[in-house]
Amino acid sequence: MKANVGGIDRVLRVLLGIALIAATLAGALPVWGWIGIVPLATGLFSFCPLYSILGICTKKAG
Template structure:
């Protein structure tokens, strides 16, 4: 389907940042900007799948293959 273009360290950082943002969504239930933490789904999914649409558009590749 999509070619992998996200390397090892990049994937780890994306997963950690995504999980941290989603965790903040649950830790701050009274925050008026709480819904913004759901943007963490994007780096989490791109880290898990190993592909990033923006990297494909700009021709960036951080994986060794």
């Protein structure tokens, strides 16, 4: 697993994941809101399997 998520992409994924999970816990979203676990995990681990398949990398070289 080589990191392929970086910078702003990573921050947005974590924030979106937290927002979806929080909204679900608050009752504002139905059970599908738990999908927020996916962007949260990909942001925390800096790795997105779909990016690997598509050959995308938002992490700066270095």
